[in-house]
Amino acid sequence: MVASTPHETVTRQDQLLAGLDPEQLAAVRAPRGPVCVLAGAGTGKTRTITHRIANLVRTGHVAAGQVLAVTFTARAAGELRTRLRGLGVEGAQARTFHAAALRQLRYFWPRVVGDQQWELLDGKMRLVSQAAHRAGMDVESDGLRDLASEIEWAKAALIGPDDYPSAAARAHRQIAEPGVRVASVYRHYERLKTEARQLDFDDLLLHTAAALEEHGAVAEEFRDRYRCFVVDEYQDITPLQQRVLDAWLGERDDLTVVGDANQTIYSFAGASTRPLLEFSRRFPSATVVRLERDYRSTPQVVGLANKVIAGSRDRPAGSRLNLVGQRPDGPQPRFAEFDDESAEAVAVAGRIRELLDGGTPVSEIAVLFRVNAQSEVYEQALSEMDIPYLVRGGERFFTRPEVRQAMMALRAAEPADGELVERVRALLEPIGYIPEPPQGGAARQRWESLRALVELAEEFAASTEGGAATELPRFAGELEQRAQAQHPPQLDGVTLASLHAAKGLEWDAVFCVGLVEGTLPIQYALGDGAPAGSLDEERRLLYVGVTRAREHLWLSWALSRAPGGRPRRCSRFVYPLLPEQHPASRAAAGTRPQRTGGSAARPRCRVCDSALTGTLAIKLGRCADCPAQLDEELLARLKEWRMARATELRVPSFVVFTDATLIAIAEQRPTDSRALVSISGIGATKLERFGAEVLSLIRGER
Ligand code: ATP
Ligand code: MG
Secondary structure, eight states, X not given: OOOOOHHHHHHHHHHHHHTOOHHHHHHHHSOSSOEEEEEOXXXXXXXXXXXXXXHHHHTTSSOGGGEEEEESSHHHHHHHHHHHHHTTOOSXXXXXXXXXXXXXXXXHHHHHHOSOOXXXXXXXXXXXXXXXXHTTOOOOHHHHHHHHHHHHHHHHTTOOGGGHHHHHHHTTOOOSXXXXXXXXXXXXXXXXXXXXXXXXXXXXXXXXXXXHHHOHHHHHHHHHHOOEEEESSGGGOOHHHHHXXXXXXXXXXXXXXXXXXXXXXXXXXXXXXXXXXXXHHHSTTOEEEEEOEEOSSXXXXXXXXXXXXXXXXXXXXXXXXXXXXXXXXXXXXXXXXXEEHHHHHHHHHHHHHHHHHTTOOGGGXXXXXSSGGGHHHHHHHHHHTTOOEEEGGGGGGGGSHHHHHHHHHHHHSOOOOSOHHHHHHHHHGGGTOOSSOOSSHHHHHHHHHHHHHHHHHHHHHHHSOTTOTTHHHHHHHHHHHHHHTTOXXXXXXXXXXXXXXXXXXXXXXXXXXXXXXXXXXXGGGTSTTSOTTHHHHHHHHHHHHHTTEEEEEEEEEEEESSTTOOOOOBOTTTGGGSOXXXXXXXXXXXXXXXXXXTTTTOOBOTTTOOBOOSHHHHHHTSOTTSOOOOOHHHHHHHHHHHHHHHHHHTSOHHHHOOHHHHHHHHHHOOOSHHHHHTSTTOOHHHHHHHHHHHHHHHTTOO
């Protein structure tokens, strides 16, 4: 490397700082020590921390290798690395909490525990199932998943099995099993895991913290190595992660955090905004910066985002931000309603085709949904239109079968002279690499993976001395490292991702789809027994989705899953956003707008047919003051039955059915399960559990 002259350094310094506004600059130039940036989506928080790291490194305040930047998803960590590299910072660590802990634990383990080996538990379902069995329980897969989430929640919140029952009750955890039974499964799970010398993801964090807390020499070595800590998306930190962060810091305070309380979307998993909102109380000398200019999105998108979040009832103090869009005007967000999900997906794919034809790059488009199961119809619709896509941002790239095969072939190849890229192409040919993309879904997906590997080889060859016989093994090594760091190559395709996975990222065009009651907000946030604030968390998910869009934003929903299926309603978060003058347009080509006015998708009163507002009215399916023919006798029997069931299940009675749901049943007297399930508050699970009993009560049977 050629040493730069002082003059060059100054110029690069100026360039680095030129692209920042005064508030961002204040955070970037703050001296080493505590810094907190509290700001809304798209205001440049991630940009600020990457520039701060670059500036501290450039000015010689810290060496790049002494910086540890952490965030919460592999893709967001990849984004941090890419941006740092773009600023010329090489050697700073940017990882997820888990990846950072895994690395540290591997290094320190022999000194902390000796030569006892451990294995990382990949997926805990099998062990949870065994634990449930030992606890004398017979649960099915849904129940096991719930138990696994409870264990994860408890560990993230630093709650052991003994304290689980009381803590779970306080937090209104919704789980069918009594707390003591969950605690027993949790205890067995931990025991089984220890017996098998396995660690789960949360243990990685626990053991890392413990190693630093209890072993002075380890802490000293670590603290000598890492001196400057940065946390992106700090609003989503769990108590367990905070403990690790505190162990990293020790008595030091060289910590920069950035976050947006309005983007907290992991409370259900134990995350808390408190450390963010109380940062300056903990570090009174902290530089605190607030940003309001939104550089990411057009004023049209920003306006909608402000409305989404303004509807939130319970906003934490310190999070009342009103974003101001800085970009030129763009198109109005589109709202579209469809009869069923496949019509919705086909229309989305059609609109994506138009955007592609208009020059939007395919990697600048994302389709975002609430739960991963929603992905499938979009995969199908995009395949049919021959549009490449990647599911969940490609984090699982290195586990795809064709990629594994390719990596094996590259590793097994004999060292030989010859151009790297040519050799890689030749080695991938037997696996399916051809010069031009094949038509159609699965074959195209395989080809895209292989092409991404060839492109990585091109990048690698360009950055190293060509022709050496060691180039291929070194490239294979580079792939291994990327696989370990979960750093997939940039793939070309429409991103299909959950709203959770989309946090921190941005695209030119974003489609928020499947916006119906029961999906967003998700069903379990709707019950009266849902944990406090879970409805607001669902709203924040929409805010996260909307604020991913730079320019084109689309919000859509389908009135039933499949043609003729159970009717569903537009999300309560979306219909207040519908512009008054605009029909909730049916965007599919050739279909005419169905209804006009802002009430397009509003649930309607079954007595007077006017649009319904308010949770109670929506639950009852009629205006609260519209006349109803309530079967008082049936209602009394339903209540009696509910009481017996709740006692038997040891749950509060509203967990079985709320009053509003029982009233709706007694008014509507549904005669079959289809009619029953169309009542608000009765979903597939409740239908399965209680449907037959309720129907027989309606028929007058005891
Ligand atoms: P999120 O809350 O969604 O994570 P963020 O606050 O981290 O958002 P960034 O991703 O850092 O925001 O920035 C959003 C976009 O705005 C990026 O494309 C970034 O490069 C751009 N940007 C940020 N600050 C500026 C600026 N001062 N001038 C120009 N562009 C900027
Ligand atoms: Mg960010």
